[in-house]
Amino acid sequence: xxxxxxxFEGIRVVDVSTAIxxxxxxxxxxxxxxxxxxxxxxxxxxxxxYMDSDKERSAAGLGWPFLMFNSNKKSVAINLKHEDGIxxxxxxxxxxxxxxxxxxxxxxxKLGLGPDTLRKINSRLIYCSISxxxxxxxxxxxxxxxxxxxxxxxxxxxxxxxxxxxxxxxTPIVDCLTGLxxxxxxxxxxxxxxxxxxGQHIDVAMVDSILSMMSIALGEYLYEGVIPSLRGNNPxxxxxxxxxxxxxxxxxxxxxxxxxxxxxLTEILGCPELLEDPRAxxxxxxxxxxxxxxxxxxxxxxxxxxxxxxxxxxSNRIPAGKIRDVKDxxxxxxxxxxxxxxxxxxxxxxxxxxVPGCGFKFExxxxxxxxxxxxxxxxxxxxxxxxxxxxxxxxGLTKDSAIR
Numbered sequence: 001x002x003x004x005x006x007x008f009e010g011i012r013v014v015d016v017s018t019a020i021x022x023x024x025x026x027x028x029x030x031x032x033x034x035x036x037x038x039x040x041x042x043x044x045x046x047x048x049x050y051m052d053s054d055k056e057r058s059a060a061g062l063g064w065p066f067l068m069f070n071s072n073k074k075s076v077a078i079n080l081k082h083e084d085g086i087x088x089x090x091x092x093x094x095x096x097x098x099x100x101x102x103x104x105x106x107x108x109x110k111l112g113l114g115p116d117t118l119r120k121i122n123s124r125l126i127y128c129s130i131s132x133x134x135x136x137x138x139x140x141x142x143x144x145x146x147x148x149x150x151x152x153x154x155x156x157x158x159x160x161x162x163x164x165x166x167x168x169x170x171t172p173i174v175d176c177l178t179g180l181x182x183x184x185x186x187x188x189x190x191x192x193x194x195x196x197x198x199g200q201h202i203d204v205a206m207v208d209s210i211l212s213m214m215s216i217a218l219g220e221y222l223y224e225g226v227i228p229s230l231r232g233n234n235p236x237x238x239x240x241x242x243x244x245x246x247x248x249x250x251x252x253x254x255x256x257x258x259x260x261x262x263x264x265l266t267e268i269l270g271c272p273e274l275l276e277d278p279r280a281x282x283x284x285x286x287x288x289x290x291x292x293x294x295x296x297x298x299x300x301x302x303x304x305x306x307x308x309x310x311x312x313x314x315s316n317r318i319p320a321g322k323i324r325d326v327k328d329x330x331x332x333x334x335x336x337x338x339x340x341x342x343x344x345x346x347x348x349x350x351x352x353x354x355v356p357g358c359g360f361k362f363e364x365x366x367x368x369x370x371x372x373x374x375x376x377x378x379x380x381x382x383x384x385x386x387x388x389x390x391x392x393x394x395x396g397l398t399k400d401s402a403i404r
Contacts, residue, residue: 006033006364006365011190014039015073018046019131019173020146021206022102023069023178029186030072030096031358031367037096037383039089040376042404043081049376060348061376067353070373071344076384077377077404080111084325084402091387093118093125097199098186102130105140115201125199126189130182134205136380146172149206158217158381161232178209238289240283241265241274244323245304246298254297255319268316269300342369377404 008029015026016039023038030036033294041044052063069137076092080086092112093099100106108114108129115127129135132144142148150156150168160167180206189200204213211218213356216236217228233244233253241256256265259281266272274293301309306322313320322328329335338361341354380403384394397403 004365006368007187008034008190009031010033011097012037012095012104013100013186014092014096015100016041017100017102017130018044018066019048019102020069021178021182022100023048024176025128025130025182025186026073027069027071028358028367029179029184031369033365034072034098034213036073037081037379038075038374039092040075040077040404041080042077042376042401043079057349062346064353064372067344067346067373068355071342071369071370073374074371074379074383075376076380078380079185079402079404080113082400082402084397084400086112088384088387088403089113089387090118090121092383093121094121095387096125097190098126100128100130100182104143105129105131105135119199119201123198123339124193126186126193126202127199128186128189128204130178130204130206132206134208134277135203137205137207144206146175146206149174149210152308153207153210153214154217155210155214158214158228158231159370160230162230164230165193166230167243170266171282172255174210176211177213178206181209182210221291223373233285238282240280240293241297243294243373245294247301247309248304250306251323252301252306252309253314253321253323255311258317261318264316265318268312268318269297271296271300295381344369344372346372348375380404 008114009030011034012131013026013029013034013036013177015022015036017023017026026034026036048063048065049061050058050063052058054064057063057067066095069187078089082091105317112272115129118127119125131140132149133140133142147168150173151166153174155174156166156168159169185202185204189202193199202205220228222227237257239257239262241262242254244251244253254265256262262275262281263272266274274296276285277289279286279289280293283293304312310320310322324332330341335341340356342357343352344355345352355369357369360367381394384397384403385391389397
């Protein structure tokens with residue numbers, strides 16, 4: 001048995017998506033061995049290829065947002081609004097295990113490429129549709145970008161303070177989570193196909209993906225009758241011994257949530273009297289108690305740096321962590337040791353770039369970044385030759401603008 005084989009080797013994925021959610025879905029599958037063919041539709045520009053202040057990368061259609069999650073793919077440029085382009089695409093589907101698309105619901109059907117049509121061509125096809133609100137939602141036609149979904153889903157209503165108002169999470173977390181959710185759904189469907197031998201249509205919605213991760217906030221509403229409000233940096237445990245505190249040079253998060261942790265914290269900080277009030281542990285419910293405790297803790301924490309407090313608190317078994325910026329965490333020994341970033345050489349730019357991998361490791365046959373992100377249509381000829389097209393036929397399709 002080859003211990004280096006990766007889970008999705010032998011699985012072909014056709015990715016006809018743009019932006020983030022779909023491409024990141026197929027990226028995870030590609031890191032784990034899938035043969036990912038990215039179909040760049042010349043009629044639909046992918047903005048991530050050109051979102052870059054570096055003119056050379058942008059001109060090449062290899063902007064850094066594109067580079068971050070398009071390794072391990074082969075780019076084929078097929079015009080899906082061209083009759084012959086549609087024929088080429090359907091020919092490709094005959095050899096495909098998984099299709100990923102993130103057009104607005106109904107668009108693929110209008111192109112003659114809906115799930116019912118393509119599964120008649122290939123009954124084993126797993127057809128994954130990613131959209132903002134799902135294929136059957138009453139608001140399925142709403143435009144869906146990450147910040148829009150953060151607001152509609154209620155996520156923004158939990159982030160920020162009364163002073164700031166609702167705030168979006170500072171990275172496109174919904175896009176990324178939806179991509180991960182799609183990859184999980186596809187992996188599940190592939191396992192199911194091993195049992196029933198047929199494919200199916202997967203309907204992944206951005207709103208559903210983030211709502212499924214908001215169980216604590218949903219639980220407060222469903223079971224306590226409370227509409228969760230702006231949390232700022234306050235913990236859900238409502239204890240003043242947890243939260244974000246000021247230090248000599250920055251901020252630190254502390255999570256002394258339990259009675260035992262609060263006792264240890266106050267003991268090592270020399271302020272055990274903070275626990276004398278029986279309401280102390282739930283002091284955030286009683287501002288007259290909680291505000292006094294927080295003021296004392298802030299005063300103590302200002303005496304040392306965030307790094308010093310992090311080391312001291314963790315050594316005493318108190319969960320704590322300095323609030324770092326992106327530069328700090330990229331240079332942190334953890335990031336170096338865990339190989340979160342992978343080097344990939346992009347030949348057309350003659351540069352080596354760092355790109356993220358998966359957030360886990362396998363003992364054997366784990367995720368790998370192996371091939372560079374490609375320019376639009378870079379593999380068109382090779383893939384069409386594999387499908388049985390002759391050089392003359394490929395030239396004809398190119399001249400007719402069916403492919404690029």
